[in-house]
Amino acid sequence: MKQLVLSIPLFIKKPKVTRRQKFLEEMEQVVPWVDWTNRIAPHYPVAGLGRKPFALEAMLRIHMMQQWFGYSDPAMEEALHDVPMLREFAGLDAGEDVMPDETTILKFRHLLERHHLAQSLFAETTGRLAQQGLLLRQGTIVDATLIAAAPSTKNRQRKRDGEMSSTKKGNNYYFGLKAHIGVDADSGLVHSLEITTAKVADGNMIDALVHGEEAIVLGDRAYTRNDRNLEAQRQPEEPVWGMPFKRKRGEELPAEHVVLNRMLASLRAKVEHPFRIVKRQFGYTKVRYRGLFKNAQQLYLLFALANLYHVRKVWMPTTG
Known part of the structure; x- marks a missing residue:
């Protein structure tokens, strides 16, 4: 019988679960994606005669990763091409999907700012936490x-x-x-x-x-x-x-x-x-x-996400 060698797939070591991967798995469960996309949907562009817009949830997930990892718009575009884990979290496939460019990512942020949606998401999150008896x-x-x-x-x-x-x-x-x-x-x-x-x-x-x-x-x-x-x-x-x-x-x-x-x-x-x-x-x-307004909108979203991160250990079993 032929002797097994370490190059055979049987011996391929399972990759380590990194802290970033674990963090994304936790936030996947605690962020109310359906509620947040429903809140943004009335303001999001619909498909028409021009280019079909990217899926709303994919753009929302990309925007969340910018808040968590500090990516600028150009760096976020590069990361989607370079890091498979981030593409997977956004629901994008490099072999089939076109990646959003930095202008598309910028326009999505401007959409949230124009309609004060970050402040609305913060209020919705605190209301939901109060309903769950956590606030x-x-x-x-x-x-x-x-x-x-x-x-x-x-x-x-x-x-x-x-x-x-x-x-x-x-x-x-x-x-x-x-x-x-x-x-x-x-x-x-x-x-x-x-x-x-x-x-x-x-x-x-x-x-x-x-x-x-x-x-x-x-x-x-x-x-x-x-x-x-x-x-x-x-x-x-x-x-x-x-x-x-x-x-x-x-x-x-x-x-x-x-x-x-x-x-x-x-x-x-x-x-x-x-x-x-x-x-x-x-x-x-x-x-x-520059200016207070844009930074205030980002801070509303950051503290909404901080609340969700704070209760992730309690909330994950009920939202999984």
Whole structure:
């Protein structure tokens, strides 16, 4: 009998499941593709006398991969030709299908921006999470993060983005925008989002981040005011303002205030999880476009996807 050698297919090693492949398999199950395509479909072009448009779900999947992996429009076109895993996720076959070019990918993004669809998808996602009992709305944690913009003037206009601004944090100055979020105190899911220029104070945005049904609102020192702390007088319908106590100049905080501040800090920790997903998992640390509107639309979509990623372990068995 002929001796088997390692070149025979019987001994071909099964390829390793990479982190990117595992991530795509998880997001395949948790993203509500049918609901999202139905939301976009009334605005998507239909086949006519010209070139037949690409399938809506394929373009949506390509746009999602841009958010997850940070591809620009030209880089996304190249990746569809180079990476079989991404083509498979988009439902495209290199042997049979024509790949969308960078202009087609750009036009799809402009379609979402023109009709404010990213904001609509964010609202639909939070509503669906509430229906599933994953967003309880009994408490809200508020916080903001800075997203850097290019400070250079070496561009066509010879100036910085006029809708961005500088702010000081600690001893450092930052140029860009702020993403203000309201997070469910129980689950850590984002239920409200506001985008402003960087110089807007965090405390000025708190009314836009609460939904009015909370029993308690938590925030860091940037949100503390005389009428917003644990000792402040409040109306019966008002929530408890769980803001930390501030030390007066030349005085030390009482011991009980120090203990309360530490307790509040541990409760506020959940608000950092969505920022970690957007900045570390999705790699979004710098704005991609000029102006607040385009970047705000991208952030609405990123935080909707961050919510889905946050609950993927819970949701996958029920949506598989």
